[in-house]
Amino acid sequence: MEIYSEFEITQLLMAVKGTNIETLIHFAVTTGLRQSELLGLQWSDINWDRKTIFIKRQLMRKFKKPDYFVSPKTRSGKRTISLGENTIQKLQEHYRIQLIHKKKIDTRWQENNLIFPSAVGTPMSQRNLYKKFKAVIHQAGMRNIRFHDLRHTAASLMLNHGIPVLIVAKRLGHSKVSVTLDTYGHLLPGMEQETTNFIDGLITPIEVKLHTISTRTP
Secondary structure (H helix, E strand, O other), X not given: OOOOOHHHHHHHHHHOOOOOOHHHHHHHHHHXXXXXXXXXXXHHHEXXXXXXXXXXXXXXXXXXXXXXXXXXXXXXXXXXXXXXHHHHHHHHHHHXXXXXXXXXXXXXXXXXXXXXXXXXXXXXXXXXXXXXXXXXXXXXXXXXXXXOHHHHXXXXXXXXXXXXXXXXXXXXXXXXXXXXXXHHHHHOHHHHHHHHHHHHHHHOOOOOOOOOOOOOOO
């Protein structure tokens, strides 16, 4: 498991700016979705008013038309997660760019309603995404990590900023909190001292001077 620091995440987001995987990488870092889940997302999964997205399918590893997708392996894999305002704006801009591209290539476009498709609308293969990702981080001179490590990076960001483990587990689609703890428990000791200081300050008694109320009649 390799995890990018917050500084490296900023570097990565700058490196992908203007590329055709900019929104995909942003989405991966902010949601922690699996690669197969990202590549299976459709525009109809987004609730623009509530700013949420419903994960209900994932791209098969070795797909052949028309069998592209499968359902998540567990019940917890089907989940609704909230999206930040910045992510919503990026998706809207991504949609606008996609519409322009569709008109440009005209009949070559194969509509599958995918948010992150290939250049012709079909599902993007994991291999092609891998190549694009590696090319970006290599060109930027960044530390070499796997695409899947962006999921670990997202989890570390949430845990390091005090997001409850239960919420992190739900967002990642883990069936049990114990799975999250087994995978990322090593990140929690770093938060122990901060927690200890907070609790210590919370229960430290404050000396209060009590004023005696006279019961004598004036």
